[in-house]
Amino acid sequence: GVQAEAGSYPTSYIPTYGGSSVSRVADSCSKTGVSSLIGQTEGVLFADIELNLAGSNTGFYALQVYDSSFSPTYQKGAYLELYQGKVYGYVRNSGIQCDIVSGIYADGQRLKMALAYKANDFALYVNGIQIGIDTSGSLPSALDSVSLHYSASTQQSSPLKQALVFKTRLTNEELAALTTI
8 A cells, every 4th residue: 555646735545455446436525613714704715626527517616615504505605616617706695796707618627716705896717817807796794614525427527636715805916826827
């Protein structure tokens, strides 16, 4: 059981025996009760992935912060989502407050994406380009949970390189720099 790391992030070792192979199951993590780590009045969600469009066009949340007191089908929060090769950045609070959508990206393309949120000040950046802004909308009052999703099937198998949650809204210049490849 020896493992060498090519990058700066450690990966997990999955032992196999007698020439067999094993696939990793879905990586999905969430943590509730972390409101002190999430910007309540402003913030940024950042994810760096390699887009994989194999299989169906299933979408998934790359990263989300939300109010866990609401049902999973209508959670108030901020979301970075991938669907059919597009990046979606949106915020829900008594309905959709911000909804910014990119164009379609190519299979295998690396996407560094960031959603900035602050009341009446939302922005989505992908690969150093401002996709859109929204200057009207409010935020949920109790963001207390964070979720990161990855699955070994369909588009959800897009390899995640890094995910970050910032407690403050970065400037547009900082968002461009953060997402530049």
